Amino acid sequence: MSIAQRAGTLPVEQAHAIRVHNIAKSFGSSAVLRGLSIDFVDNAITTVLGPSGTGKSVLLKHLVGLEAPDQGEIVVFGKDIWKISEEERYALRKRFGVLFQDGALFGSLNIFDNVAFPLRKHTDLAESEIGDLVMTRLREVGLEHSAAKLPNEISGGMRKRAGFARALVLNPDIVLFDEPDSGLDPVRTSLLNDLIKEMHTEHGGTYLLVTHNIPTARRLSDYVGLLWNGALVHYGPTDEAFDSDDGFVRQFLTGDSVGPLGMD
Numbered sequence: 327m328s329i330a331q332r333a334g335t336l337p338v339e340q341a342h343a344i345r346v347h348n349i350a351k352s353f354g355s356s357a358v359l360r361g362l363s364i365d366f367v368d369n370a371i372t373t374v375l376g377p378s379g380t381g382k383s384v385l386l387k388h389l390v391g392l393e394a395p396d397q398g399e400i401v402v403f404g405k406d407i408w409k410i411s412e413e414e415r416y417a418l419r420k421r422f423g424v425l426f427q428d429g430a431l432f433g434s435l436n437i438f439d440n441v442a443f444p445l446r447k448h449t450d451l452a453e454s455e456i457g458d459l460v461m462t463r464l465r466e467v468g469l470e471h472s473a474a475k476l477p478n479e480i481s482g483g484m485r486k487r488a489g490f491a492r493a494l495v496l497n498p499d500i501v502l503f504d505e506p507d508s509g510l511d512p513v514r515t516s517l518l519n520d521l522i523k524e525m526h527t528e529h530g531g532t533y534l535l536v537t538h539n540i541p542t543a544r545r546l547s548d549y550v551g552l553l554w555n556g557a558l559v560h561y562g563p564t565d566e567a568f569d570s571d572d573g574f575v576r577q578f579l580t581g582d583s584v585g586p587l588g589m590d
């Protein structure tokens with residue numbers, strides 16, 4: 327069976343807030359996504375894994391409409407995001423929360439104002455209501471005493487938690503995490519994972535993660551998708567992925583140097 331054939335879709339009874347159908351994307355002469363299809367399961371945590379440079383971050387950018395595919399469809403809540411107006415796309419984007427690698431905080435704004443930013447930009451809530459919402463989120467991520475600090479006055483782990491609080495502040499239906507654990511030590515990675523899991527249990531939503539951290543994927547995810555050369559080579563429940571006897575899946579998840587995956 328070819329790699330493309332092995333990449334399955336999940337049982338159709340699952341709902342899908344995001345469906346990606348046969349997307350391709352090249353930058354210049356370099357083909358990054360090559361006919362990628364994946365339907366993400368609603369209200370689940372799905373991790374997308376794959377070798378470096380295989381297109382994971384490019385996929386996330388497509389989901390939120392920051393990149394347009396050369397071909398194929400990205401359907402969010404039933405709408406093909408490139409067949410709707412700019413206003414509709416903007417409205418859909420507000421249903422996403424995004425946590426980038428470094429938290430992507432504004433360096434000149436304190437933590438409170440960073441978390442308040444989406445509320446001030448996208449809602450007409452009064453400052454008192456904004457204050458309540460921001461402090462609730464900061465308490466949830468354990469940063470209520472750091473509200474007045476600037477991003478460079480707190481640790482990397484705290485910045486990620488602040489970025490997470492900001493990603494959640496508009497109650498998004500979908501949250502995208504691009505390597506949330508990069509640069510964190512193992513204990514802080516575990517603490518952040520626990521926090522992500524707790525917040526998912528508490529608030530629900532469709533969480534999509536990209537990470538290189540296999541223990542993170544195992545601990546957090548309900549589903550795992552494995553990307554290679556711009557296409558999906560495995561997709562299914564996390565336990566199934568970790569029990570897989572497929573050579574590529576096994577090699578990737580165990581980090582074995584022997585197997586179909588080489589340096590190129």
Ligand SMILES: Nc1ncnc2c1ncn2[C@@H]1O[C@H](COP(=O)(O)OP(=O)(O)OP(=O)(O)O)[C@@H](O)[C@H]1O
Pocket residue numbers: 353358376377378379380381382383384385538
């Ligand atoms: N805007 C862009 N212009 C040109 N090339 C790009 C652009 N964005 C991404 N690429 C290229 O696309 C390829 C895939 O990048 P991407 O960041 O998605 O990989 P990744 O799987 O997330 O890798 P990593 O795990 O190392 O972060 C890389 O070769 C990258 O250089």
